[in-house]
Amino acid sequence: MDNNNSLTIQVNDIELQVEPGQTLIEVADANGIEIPRFCYHKKLSTSANCRMCLVEVEKAPKMMPACATPVMDGMKAWTKSPKAIAAQKSVMEFLLINHPLDCPVCDQGGECDLQEIAMGYGAGTARYSEKKRIVKDKDYGSLVSTEMTRCIHCTRCVRFGTEIAGITEIGGTGRGDHMEIGTYVQKSLSSELSGNIIDLCPVGALLSKPFLYSARSWELKSLPSIAPHDAVGSHIQVQVRNGEVMRVIPRENESLNEIWISDRDRFSYLGLNSADRMTQPMMRNDVGKLVTCDWQQALEATVKGLKAAGAESGALASPSATVEELYLLQKLMRGLGSSSIDCRLGQQDFSGQQNQPAPQLNSTLESVEQQNAVLIVGANLRHEQPLLAHRVRKAALAGAAVSSVNPAQVNFNYDLSTTVETDQLTPALAAVAKAMVALGKGSDLDGLTALVANAAVDESHQAIAQSLIDGEQVMVLIGGLVYRDANQAVLYALADAIAQMSGATLSVVTEGANALGGALVGAASTAGKNVAEMIAEPPKAVLLMGIEAKDLSSTDAIRKTDFVVAMAAFSDGLNDLQADIVLPMAAFTETSGTLVNMEGSWQSFQGVVAPKGEARPGWKILRVLGTLANLDGFDLDTSEEVLAEAKTATESAAQAGGWSAPSSLGSDQTTVSIGHAIYAVDPLVRRSEALQQSHLGQQKGEIA
Amino acid sequence: MANQVCFRNNHLENSWTLEAYQSNGGYEVLKKILSEKTPAEELIEDIKLSNLRGRGGAGFPTGIKWSFMPRNAPGQKYIVCNSDEGEPGTCKDRDILRYNPHQLIEGMIIAGYCIGASAGYNYIRGEFWEPYSRFESALEEARAAGILGENIFGSGFDFTLDAHLGAGAYVCGEETALLNSIEGKKGQPRFKPPFPAGFGLYGRPTTINNTESLASIPVILAKGGQWFLDLGLPSAGGEKLFSVSGHVNKPGNYEVPMGTPFSELLEMAGGVREGHQLKAVIPGGSSTPVVPGEQMMEVNMDYDSIAAAGSMLGAGSVIVIDETACMPRILERLSYFYYEESCGQCTPCREGTGWLYRVLQRIEAGNGSNEDLDLLDNVASNIEGNTICALGDAAAMPVRSFLKHYRDEFQYHIDHSTCMVKSDW
Amino acid sequence: MSAELISETSRADIDRWVAKYPEDQKQSAAMAALRIVQDQNGGHLTQELMDAVAEYLQMPAIHVYEVATFYSMYEHKPQGKHKLCVCTNISCMLRNSKQVVDHLQERLNIGFGEVTEDGLFSLKEVECLGACVNAPVMQVGEHYHEHLDPAKIDELLDALRKEG
Numbered sequence A: 001m002d003n004n005n006s007l008t009i010q011v012n013d014i015e016l017q018v019e020p021g022q023t024l025i026e027v028a029d030a031n032g033i034e035i036p037r038f039c040y041h042k043k044l045s046t047s048a049n050c051r052m053c054l055v056e057v058e059k060a061p062k063m064m065p066a067c068a069t070p071v072m073d074g075m076k077a078w079t080k081s082p083k084a085i086a087a088q089k090s091v092m093e094f095l096l097i098n099h100p101l102d103c104p105v106c107d108q109g110g111e112c113d114l115q116e117i118a119m120g121y122g123a124g125t126a127r128y129s130e131k132k133r134i135v136k137d138k139d140y141g142s143l144v145s146t147e148m149t150r151c152i153h154c155t156r157c158v159r160f161g162t163e164i165a166g167i168t169e170i171g172g173t174g175r176g177d178h179m180e181i182g183t184y185v186q187k188s189l190s191s192e193l194s195g196n197i198i199d200l201c202p203v204g205a206l207l208s209k210p211f212l213y214s215a216r217s218w219e220l221k222s223l224p225s226i227a228p229h230d231a232v233g234s235h236i237q238v239q240v241r242n243g244e245v246m247r248v249i250p251r252e253n254e255s256l257n258e259i260w261i262s263d264r265d266r267f268s269y270l271g272l273n274s275a276d277r278m279t280q281p282m283m284r285n286d287v288g289k290l291v292t293c294d295w296q297q298a299l300e301a302t303v304k305g306l307k308a309a310g311a312e313s314g315a316l317a318s319p320s321a322t323v324e325e326l327y328l329l330q331k332l333m334r335g336l337g338s339s340s341i342d343c344r345l346g347q348q349d350f351s352g353q354q355n356q357p358a359p360q361l362n363s364t365l366e367s368v369e370q371q372n373a374v375l376i377v378g379a380n381l382r383h384e385q386p387l388l389a390h391r392v393r394k395a396a397l398a399g400a401a402v403s404s405v406n407p408a409q410v411n412f413n414y415d416l417s418t419t420v421e422t423d424q425l426t427p428a429l430a431a432v433a434k435a436m437v438a439l440g441k442g443s444d445l446d447g448l449t450a451l452v453a454n455a456a457v458d459e460s461h462q463a464i465a466q467s468l469i470d471g472e473q474v475m476v477l478i479g480g481l482v483y484r485d486a487n488q489a490v491l492y493a494l495a496d497a498i499a500q501m502s503g504a505t506l507s508v509v510t511e512g513a514n515a516l517g518g519a520l521v522g523a524a525s526t527a528g529k530n531v532a533e534m535i536a537e538p539p540k541a542v543l544l545m546g547i548e549a550k551d552l553s554s555t556d557a558i559r560k561t562d563f564v565v566a567m568a569a570f571s572d573g574l575n576d577l578q579a580d581i582v583l584p585m586a587a588f589t590e591t592s593g594t595l596v597n598m599e600g601s602w603q604s605f606q607g608v609v610a611p612k613g614e615a616r617p618g619w620k621i622l623r624v625l626g627t628l629a630n631l632d633g634f635d636l637d638t639s640e641e642v643l644a645e646a647k648t649a650t651e652s653a654a655q656a657g658g659w660s661a662p663s664s665l666g667s668d669q670t671t672v673s674i675g676h677a678i679y680a681v682d683p684l685v686r687r688s689e690a691l692q693q694s695h696l697g698q699q700k701g702e703i704a
Numbered sequence B: 001m002a003n004q005v006c007f008r009n010n011h012l013e014n015s016w017t018l019e020a021y022q023s024n025g026g027y028e029v030l031k032k033i034l035s036e037k038t039p040a041e042e043l044i045e046d047i048k049l050s051n052l053r054g055r056g057g058a059g060f061p062t063g064i065k066w067s068f069m070p071r072n073a074p075g076q077k078y079i080v081c082n083s084d085e086g087e088p089g090t091c092k093d094r095d096i097l098r099y100n101p102h103q104l105i106e107g108m109i110i111a112g113y114c115i116g117a118s119a120g121y122n123y124i125r126g127e128f129w130e131p132y133s134r135f136e137s138a139l140e141e142a143r144a145a146g147i148l149g150e151n152i153f154g155s156g157f158d159f160t161l162d163a164h165l166g167a168g169a170y171v172c173g174e175e176t177a178l179l180n181s182i183e184g185k186k187g188q189p190r191f192k193p194p195f196p197a198g199f200g201l202y203g204r205p206t207t208i209n210n211t212e213s214l215a216s217i218p219v220i221l222a223k224g225g226q227w228f229l230d231l232g233l234p235s236a237g238g239e240k241l242f243s244v245s246g247h248v249n250k251p252g253n254y255e256v257p258m259g260t261p262f263s264e265l266l267e268m269a270g271g272v273r274e275g276h277q278l279k280a281v282i283p284g285g286s287s288t289p290v291v292p293g294e295q296m297m298e299v300n301m302d303y304d305s306i307a308a309a310g311s312m313l314g315a316g317s318v319i320v321i322d323e324t325a326c327m328p329r330i331l332e333r334l335s336y337f338y339y340e341e342s343c344g345q346c347t348p349c350r351e352g353t354g355w356l357y358r359v360l361q362r363i364e365a366g367n368g369s370n371e372d373l374d375l376l377d378n379v380a381s382n383i384e385g386n387t388i389c390a391l392g393d394a395a396a397m398p399v400r401s402f403l404k405h406y407r408d409e410f411q412y413h414i415d416h417s418t419c420m421v422k423s424d425w
Numbered sequence C: 001m002s003a004e005l006i007s008e009t010s011r012a013d014i015d016r017w018v019a020k021y022p023e024d025q026k027q028s029a030a031m032a033a034l035r036i037v038q039d040q041n042g043g044h045l046t047q048e049l050m051d052a053v054a055e056y057l058q059m060p061a062i063h064v065y066e067v068a069t070f071y072s073m074y075e076h077k078p079q080g081k082h083k084l085c086v087c088t089n090i091s092c093m094l095r096n097s098k099q100v101v102d103h104l105q106e107r108l109n110i111g112f113g114e115v116t117e118d119g120l121f122s123l124k125e126v127e128c129l130g131a132c133v134n135a136p137v138m139q140v141g142e143h144y145h146e147h148l149d150p151a152k153i154d155e156l157l158d159a160l161r162k163e164g
Ligand SMILES: Cc1cc2nc3c(=O)[nH]c(=O)nc-3n(C[C@H](O)[C@H](O)[C@H](O)COP(=O)(O)O)c2cc1C
Pocket: B053, B054, B055, B056, B057, B058, B059, B060, B062, B065, B082, B083, B084, B085, B086, B087, B170, B171, B172, B173, B174, B175, B176, B208, B209, B210, B211, B213, B214, B389, B390, B391, B394
C-alpha cells in the first residue's frame, strides 16, 4: 500500500486510511462495519438500485448509496445515524410491501439476506394494506427453480449473466412495478456456471431445483470438501442431513474458484443415490452370473486372479480418482510385477510420452487473468474446465489478446482477437510456429523443421504469432482436443516450440479432477502398456478403478479377457465389461483423499458421509488387496499415511521438462476426435439426472 | 417585450425553412464564430454572463455546465439535445422543433464547437413524429447547404447531427436514461457519479441540454450575454417559454421575460376560464408542488419567487386549475402517471409510486381511512431523496404539496366517500 | 434465419438508422428497428420479429425484449388499423378528456386496450402527449388531433372509416 496516496476518511467517527477509488461499502467491509445491501456484490458491477445501503455523508444533501459512493479525502460518513437508519428502514419497508410472507415454506429461509436484514430493522409491512404483486414463474430448466414473486429486482442474476457467465439471457422486461426479471421467453439457462445465480440471489427467488423442498437450511450439516470433477479443485461445502448428501455449494477461495463453482461440480452429487449404486461385492458364479458375495470372497478371488496374471495384469483408473487411490493402485500393480497402469483414458497417441512432463497449468489460476495474450489450442475450455475458462475470459475482458485454434463448434463467450477455425490442428499450429520463425523468433524446431517448413501461413497465423510475441505475459493453452488427438505428440511439441519462441507459459489441460496427481504418483505409466494398448489388446487380468464402459473408447477386447475386476460405485455401466468381480467403491463424499489440481496444489478432504451399504473407500480396498497379495508396504492405516508416502515417492518425478517431438512424426493431417460432452465426463456426472436434463446436458454430439 | 429568443421567427411564413431562418439573420453568428475562430472559452464566458439557466427543469446554468466538459481531451465527445418533453403540462420544445428547428441546429453546432464535440444527437420523444419530420427536413436543408457535415462554411470545423426518436417513456427525459435510450437500451437512469461530462453517450464525455436552452444560444451569442441577462433578472437571464394549459381561455406557449408576474402571464392566456375563479396553479410542470391561486397571484415567474411560494419554476409549464377541480382526483391521476412511468430499477420509486397510487385510488373511490393521509405523506417523504434519479422526487412532491394545501378535500373524501367539489369535466 | 422476416423496405429503413450511429453501435438503431417492424406487421410485435431485430442488429435477444417491453409505443397484441391514443393526463383532464374518452368508447363500443370487431380501431389511454396547450389531445398514427370535442371526433372517425 502506498501511503502517500491513501486518503483519510471517517466512518462512524472512526478514522480510516483508504485507497482512492474505493467505495464506502468496500471500506466498510474491509473494516468490519456492517452496511445492509442487496444489489451490491463484490464480484459484480455496481448498480446501486436496491438503495438498501444508504448512509449519511457529511455535506451531501441526500443519503448516499455506500456501494456507489467513492471515498474522498476528509469524507465523513455515518452508517447508523438516525437519518441513515431512517432511510434504510424506508427502503426495507418498500422491499417488503410486495414480498410474500412465505418464509416458512421458502427454501431460502434461514439463509435469506432479506429475512436477516429485515429482522434487524424490526420492519414490517403493517402499513401496507393493498394487494401484493404476483409474478409468474419462469422456466430456467432443470437446475434453477424460480419463485419470481419473491424477486426484489436487485439484478444480481442479470449482471452475473452478462459479466461472469458471458451469456446475456436474463434481463428485466417491462418497466416500473411491472418489471420482471427473466428470460422473457421460456428458456433453459445455457451457462455452465448457471447454478451460481442461486447463491447470488439474496432472496428465495432463485433456488436449486433439485434441492427444492428437500430440507431446511438449519437441518443441514455443512462440511468442507474439494470438488471432484474440474481440475480447479474448487472448494466446496457438502451439506448433509442424516447421512445423506443434500446439496453442494461453493466455499470461497479467491485463488482457485473465487466464489463460484461449475454446475458440474454443484449438481453431480445427485448421482450419488443413483439406483445402480453398488452396495455389495459381487462375483461371477459357476454359471457365469454376477451374484452378491461377501468382501472376503471377493477380495481373495481378486488377489488370486491378479496374482495368476502377475506381470501380465494391468489397471485402468479414472483421472478423477484420489491421489491415495491412484498411488496404491500403481503400487499394487507394480508389486505384482506389472507397469501397465494408466489413467490417461482419453489419450490415443503415446508416441511422445517419454518426453512429456506431467500435464499442468504451469501457472496459477489467478495469474491467468494477468496474461496479455493467450493462445488456446484444441480446447473447449468452457466445457472442459469452466472456471479456467472464466479466468481466461477475465483476461480477455481486461484487454488480453486471446486467440484460438479450434474446430468451429467451440464457442467463446468473449471476443477473440484472432481465430483459426479448423479440424486440422497440426497444420494450423505448424503455421503459427512458422509465422513465429518468420518473425525472427528462433528456429530450433528439432524434429519439427520439415513439418513447419511445409505449413501454409496466412494472416491469422501471423496475428497469433505477433500477439504472443508482443505480450509481456503470454500463455499457450492446450486442451482436451489436443490431448485426444491422434497426433497428440506432434501437437504438444509444436505448442512447446511456440511457447519457447515467444517466451510463453505452456499450459496443458487434460481431463478429470486429478490427472496431474495421477501422473505424479505413477498412475500414468510410461513403462508398461498404456490405455490404448490395454483397450486394443488387454492384459490377462484387468483391474478397473472408478470407470465404466463409457469411459473407454472400446470394450470389445476387455470383455473377452480372462479376468476383469471393477472397483466401482455404480453397476449399470459395467455390463459391457463382463467384469468377473465387482468391488463396491465409495464415492467422493464417502472417503478421505487428495486431489492435485491443475496448478499442482495438493488438496486433501475428508469423507462427509458413510459409504453406501458395504461400499468401501478405494484406498482401503487397495490396501487390503496388497496385504492379501503379501506385498510389502501395504500396512498403511490411514489415508494420511498413504498420502505422505505418495508425496515422498513423487517429489522427484515432478520436474518439468521440454515437450520434444517424437522421434518419428505421425501424419500431419489429423482430425480431432470428439470427446466427452460436458456432462458425460465420469460415472457420477452421468448419473445426475438434473445435469442431463439441463440445456448443456441435452446438447448431443457436441465437442468435449 | 416578448418572443425575442426561441419564438423570434414564429411570425415568419414557413418559419421552419432554412430560407425563412436565414432571412432573419439565421446562421450568421455561427458563420462569424467559425470564421473568426472565436475561442470557445470566450463564448462560454458570454453564456455564463447571460445567466441562461437550463430550460429542462433543473435550472442549472448552461455556461457552467459547458465548462465542465474536458473539451480538449482526445476522442469523441457529444452534445445531446433533450427534446423528450414528457413532463405533463410541458409542450414548448415541440413548438421550437415545429417552428424554429434551424435555431436549435445552430445552437447545437455552436455547443459542439464550445465543448469540443463533433457529433450531436437530438433525442425527440417517439410521439413527436410530426416535429421529428420537421426537424429531419431542417437537418437535410442544413446538410445540403454545407452547414452540417465536414468543413462547415469552409472553416475546418466538422459537426454531424442526427435525430433519435424515442418510443414512449417519460423517464427518458432524465438525461442519463436518455443516453441509455440512444444507446438502444431501455431508458433506465444511470447512477451518478460518473457524470455525463466524464462518462456519457457511449462512455464518452457528453453534455445534455434542453431544446429551449440550446435554441437560445445563437441569439445570446448574436446579441451578447449582457443583452440576454438584461432581458430577464440577474438570477436568471432571458425570456422563457411558458406553456400555459388547463382552465384558461387562451391556453398557449408564451415567451416572456423571466420575472414576469404570474398575473400578467395569466392575462396573456386570456385569464381563468369564463365564469370561474382561480383555485390553484402548478407552476412548473406536474412534478412541481401545487400553489394555491391567491398565493400564485403574488408570484413572479422566476426561480426565486416561485421557490419562495414553495414550488419550482421547473420547465415553465403552468397548469391553471379553477374552482371546479377535485384535488384528490387530480392527484390520483398524477400519481398514476408516476407509477406508470417509473423505470422500475430502484426500490423506493418502483414500490413507492405504486403504493401512493393505490392509496389515492382507494381514497378517490371512497374507501380511504383516516390514517391514509399521514401514510401518503410519509411514503412520499420516504421516496424523496432516496432514489437514483429525480423521478422519485417528482412523484413525491405533488403528493406532499396537495396534502399540504388541500388536506380538507382529502379528508372530506375519506369522511363522505365522495368529492367535496363536483367537476364538470 | 429469422432476420429474413424483415422486409426489404424495412431493412433499408433500418439501415438508414444504423448509419446515424457510430459503426460499433448498431444497437442504437434497436428502437427504430422495432418501430419499423411493428409497422411492417400492421401495428404489433411478435417474438419472431423481436428475434429478427436481435439478429439483424447483432444484439442479445433479451436486450431487444427489454426495449420492446419498456417503451409504451410498442404493442404486443394485435391493434386496430387505426390506434387511437387518448391523453388523459392533467392538462387534458382539465379540458375534459373524459368527454373524449366517453364519446369514443360509445361510438366505437370498445374500452381501452380493445379492438373494434371490424379491426379498424383500437383505443389506448396514454400519458401526456406534450401538446398540453391544445388539450384535449389524441394521437392517431403519426398525427395529433387537438382541441377535441365530440363533433371533431365524429368527423375524424368518419374520415378514418372512409379511408378503411
Ligand atoms: C424524470 C425526469 C424527466 C425529465 N424530463 C425532461 C425533459 O423531458 N426534457 C428536458 O429537457 N429535461 C428533462 N429532465 C431534466 C434533464 O434530466 C436534464 O436536467 C436537462 O435535460 C438538462 O438540460 P438543461 O440544463 O438545458 O435544462 C428530466 C428529468 C427527470 C428527472
